[in-house]
Amino acid sequence: MGKAPLLLPERIRKPFALLLGVLFGFLLQKGGVTRYEVIMGQLLLVDFTVVKVMLSAVLTGMLGIQVLLHLQLVVLHPKHGSLGATAIGGLIFGLGFGLLGYCPGTAAGAVGQGSLDALFGGVAGMLLGTAFYSEIHHRIEPTILRWGSFGAITLPEVLHAARWKVVAAVAALIATVLSALSLLGL
Amino acid sequence: MEWLMVPRWPAIAVGISIGLLECITFLLLDKPIGCSTAFARTSGMIEKALRGDAAAEKPYYRLFPPVIDWEWMFVLGIPFGAFLSAVMAGTFRLEWVPALWVGTFGPGVLPRLLTALAGGFLVGLGARWAGGCTSGHGISGSLQLAVSSWIASAAFFAGGILSAWLLFSLARG
Numbered sequence: 342m343g344k345a346p347l348l349l350p351e352r353i354r355k356p357f358a359l360l361l362g363v364l365f366g367f368l369l370q371k372g373g374v375t376r377y378e379v380i381m382g383q384l385l386l387v388d389f390t391v392v393k394v395m396l397s398a399v400l401t402g403m404l405g406i407q408v409l410l411h412l413q414l415v416v417l418h419p420k421h422g423s424l425g426a427t428a429i430g431g432l433i434f435g436l437g438f439g440l441l442g443y444c445p446g447t448a449a450g451a452v453g454q455g456s457l458d459a460l461f462g463g464v465a466g467m468l469l470g471t472a473f474y475s476e477i478h479h480r481i482e483p484t485i486l487r488w489g490s491f492g493a494i495t496l497p498e499v500l501h502a503a504r505w506k507v508v509a510a511v512a513a514l515i516a517t518v519l520s521a522l523s524l525l526g527l
Numbered sequence: 528m529e530w531l532m533v534p535r536w537p538a539i540a541v542g543i544s545i546g547l548l549e550c551i552t553f554l555l556l557d558k559p560i561g562c563s564t565a566f567a568r569t570s571g572m573i574e575k576a577l578r579g580d581a582a583a584e585k586p587y588y589r590l591f592p593p594v595i596d597w598e599w600m601f602v603l604g605i606p607f608g609a610f611l612s613a614v615m616a617g618t619f620r621l622e623w624v625p626a627l628w629v630g631t632f633g634p635g636v637l638p639r640l641l642t643a644l645a646g647g648f649l650v651g652l653g654a655r656w657a658g659g660c661t662s663g664h665g666i667s668g669s670l671q672l673a674v675s676s677w678i679a680s681a682a683f684f685a686g687g688i689l690s691a692w693l694l695f696s697l698a699r700g
Contacts, residue, residue, distance in 0.1 A: 345557040354556055358597035362604020365548060365560065369605070370612035371534075372541030377625035384684075384691035393538035394545065395665055401546025402670035406553060415553040420658050420668055422675025430657025431664075431679040435686015437649025439694060440642050442625070444661040444683075445654060446562040448647070449602055453609030455621040458628075458643045464566075466647020471563070472570040473648070474655040475587040481656075482586075496672040507672060519539070 345415050366450045375450035377442040377458070384439050389527040393519065400515045407508045417495070424489030425481075441466065534616040549667060556597055559671065561663030563654035565602035568593050570651075587655075631698050642694075657682070 349357055366375075372394050373379045382388025409415040438444055443451050443463050451459035496511070497504040530536075545560075552560050571593025574582040583593060613619035624639045632638055654660040657679050659668060665683060668676020 345554060347554050348557045349555045354597045355595070355600045358552075358556060358600040359604045361548060361552060361556075362601035363608035363611070364604075365545070365601070366605035366608025366610075367612045368536075368541050368544050368548070368608070370609035371536040371616075372538055373535050374541075375609050378627045381627055381691055381695075384687045385695060386688065390538045394542040395661070395669075397539045397542025398545035398549070398666050399542075399670045401543045402549035402666065403546075403672070405546060405550035406670060409550060409554060415550075416557060417671050418559055419671050419673035420664065420675045422658070422673070422678060424678075427657050427675045427678045428682050430653050430655075431682025432653070432686040433649050433656055434653025434660065434679075435683045435688075436690045437646040437651075437653055438661075438683060438687035439690030439692075440646025441650055442628075442643070442646070442691075444562075444650065444665075445566055446602070446605060446660065446662045448650075449562065449605035450609035453606030453611075454613040455619050456625070457621060457623045458625065458639050462640045462643020463647040463650075466644040466649075467563075467566045467651035467654075468570045468573065469644075470648040470651025470653075471567040471655050472574060472651075474652050475567065475571065475574075475585055478587040478590075478655070479585075486656075491674060494674050496674060496677070499674060504672075511672065 347414060365446070366453055369447055369450040370454055375443070375447050375454055375456070375459075377451070377456065380444075380447065381439075381442045384442075389522050393522060396515045396519055400512055400519075403508055404512060407505065410504075419493045419495050421493045422491055423487060424491075425485040425487065428489075429485065437466075437470070532615050532617075534618050545666065546670070549670060558597065559663065559667030560601070561598055561659060561667060562602050562605075563651070563660040563663060564591060565599040566651055567591050567655055568596070568599055631695060646690075653686075 369375050373390050374394055379390050383391035441463050443459050448459045448463035497507045549560055552558055571588045575593050623636045624634055628639050664676040664679035669680055
């Protein structure tokens, strides 16, 4: 399959992306997830705002993309993965996440609401961390990153099931979790 | 327009809106939302400014050239949107140390900044190591049902719960 048929012309993609970024930042701040207390509350398992925002975004996006895929208006871009890259990198990210109390997107949002720790600690640290990664990438790429490689596969491919069935099952699972959180008053 | 002025919206409403935003980026930009690549490109730009074009020859910067792309513009927009939201709700304030931190570790700026710097370093390193962050893997990848993204999301939260618990339980004794 080729490109998405409704792809915007090159010259308006960047201004449009800026506008979408403004919207995204507005939403993150309104959701409370640019606040240190809210993210740490999630990681300390006392405030489930982050999980609720993420799961409802995944649910909505998954259903929307399923419809758009059916209409052949979008192309999927699943990322490659391996245990060495995804699990180890994910754990390193997670350990930092608990210390920082923001992730890359929410740190950018926190800067906009005036959180100076997100700017001089978070953004500065993330730039140093990505710079450090650029130094080690060519060393770990042929070794650690390839360990346990499984490629850019999706759940329907792993389960050998029709995509819509997996979408329906995951949607039901997310709806159950969201309802349970609501029933528990979390 | 009063709903634009309130400090918080329900989490589910925000999540649904972000899900719709994802549909728009797939439809019109042919890309999922992501944030951490923009940080890698920015550090490449800084390195290029400091060390010259030799920096751009690094293998990683050949994969992710230090240039302004649509995702970089997207991430640039985030603080402006959050600023608008906070100002309209009257919650904008310059703050060095978040209240939760003050309550546990005291008001000192330096311990918070150093912890955030160390955390930020690991977040930047881990995001590029894993090929995405809470946006690119956590939301965009999960909604595509990518196996890598579900594993990454589990690892993000497993690591985060562990370090948050260690940090706060050690401090509270």
